[in-house]
Amino acid sequence: MKFFKRYVLFILIILLDVIILFVNKQLGIKIFINTTSNFLNMLGVIPPIFLLLGLLDTWVPRETIIKYLGEKSGIKGVLLSIFLGSAAAGPLYGAFPVAEVMIKKGAKFSNILIFLGAWSTLKIPMFLFEMTSLGTKFAITRWIVDVIGIILIAVLTDKLINSEEKQRIYSRKLWS
Amino acid sequence: MFTLILYIISIAFLIVSLYKDKKKTKMALMKSWKSFENILPAFAGVLALIGLVLTILTPEIISKIIGANTGFLGMFITSIIGSITLIPGFVAFPLAASLIQRGAGVMQIAVFISTLMMVGFVTLPLEISYFGKRVAILRNALSYIFSFIVALIIGMVVR
Numbered sequence: 001m002k003f004f005k006r007y008v009l010f011i012l013i014i015l016l017d018v019i020i021l022f023v024n025k026q027l028g029i030k031i032f033i034n035t036t037s038n039f040l041n042m043l044g045v046i047p048p049i050f051l052l053l054g055l056l057d058t059w060v061p062r063e064t065i066i067k068y069l070g071e072k073s074g075i076k077g078v079l080l081s082i083f084l085g086s087a088a089a090g091p092l093y094g095a096f097p098v099a100e101v102m103i104k105k106g107a108k109f110s111n112i113l114i115f116l117g118a119w120s121t122l123k124i125p126m127f128l129f130e131m132t133s134l135g136t137k138f139a140i141t142r143w144i145v146d147v148i149g150i151i152l153i154a155v156l157t158d159k160l161i162n163s164e165e166k167q168r169i170y171s172r173k174l175w176s
Numbered sequence: 177m178f179t180l181i182l183y184i185i186s187i188a189f190l191i192v193s194l195y196k197d198k199k200k201t202k203m204a205l206m207k208s209w210k211s212f213e214n215i216l217p218a219f220a221g222v223l224a225l226i227g228l229v230l231t232i233l234t235p236e237i238i239s240k241i242i243g244a245n246t247g248f249l250g251m252f253i254t255s256i257i258g259s260i261t262l263i264p265g266f267v268a269f270p271l272a273a274s275l276i277q278r279g280a281g282v283m284q285i286a287v288f289i290s291t292l293m294m295v296g297f298v299t300l301p302l303e304i305s306y307f308g309k310r311v312a313i314l315r316n317a318l319s320y321i322f323s324f325i326v327a328l329i330i331g332m333v334v335r
Binding site for chain 1: 179182183185186187189190193200201203204205206207208209211212215217218219220221222223224225226227228230231232262269270272273276282285286289290293294296299301302303306307308310311314315318319322325326329330333334
């Protein structure tokens with residue numbers, strides 16, 4: 001029962017897939033092939049990410065993170081968050097566990113949001129690719145506007161979240 | 177390529193860690209496993225959802241809807257598609273380029289690219305499990321609005 005509750009979304013979607021399989025066999029098979037390849041992709045990328053996170057969590061002291069990304073890190077914390085996010089690769093959901101460790105280690109909340117924003121839109125390998133396909137003007141304009149936008153979104157979200165909510169996020173123990 | 181580098185880096189760190197302190201390394205591995213196990217249900221659900229949605233919404237269907245529309249309605253449609261779909265950048269950029277060549281508006285495409293990257297409707301359950309409802313919804317809503325601003329500015333600059 002506990003298993004079912006945890007995996008409810010997954011089970012419901014697979015059930016829907018099976019129904020589609022009966023209605024439209026071709027489409028159903030395609031869905032299962034795509035879903036399997038999604039899982040294989042994830043299983044390929046996820047192990048090293050979580051391995052690194054475990055090591056990071058054990059070896060990097062809280063004080064270090066607080067010093068560089070904490071409440072008093074100021075503009076340097078902002079720049080470092082942008083840098084960390086844009087140097088990354090992979091889909092946005094790969095950033096969530098990383099942000100989780102940053103939260104746990106006492107990074108400032110707005111810096112975490114900036115990191116997430118940078119990860120989603122400022123990735124440097126993607127930027128180079130965007131320039132070649134959509135043109136330099138398009139890519140550079142988007143990059144500049146996005147840097148400003150990400151900081152604004154982070155500050156605004158940070159302001160709109162009350163301290164109680166923030167406390168809850170910081171004190172939650174996803175993993176101990 | 178990225179994955180290979182990631183593996184090399186993480187294994188190198190693991191070896192250094194093992195060399196320095198076996199007990200601490202064991203602790204790190206336990207933490208890695210626990211955090212993975214914790215998030216697996218949400219991950220599995222989202223991955224299955226992506227498999228379903230992306231199979232039904234083929235690039236052909238997507239391009240038809242984007243290519244046929246202009247103006248704000250077109251932007252609105254592309255924003256919805258961008259928010260729902262999860263296409264990797266190396267597929268999305270060439271797709272966007274070919275759509276522009278076929279007569280789609282730059283602003284419509286800009287909204288599409290921006291929402292595609294910043295707004296994750298399908299991954300929302302996963303995001304909520306990490307940051308709570310308020311933060312996840314706020315971040316996505318603000319990013320959605322911002323995508324239109326980016327598009328308007330790109331529309332002014334790129335002619």
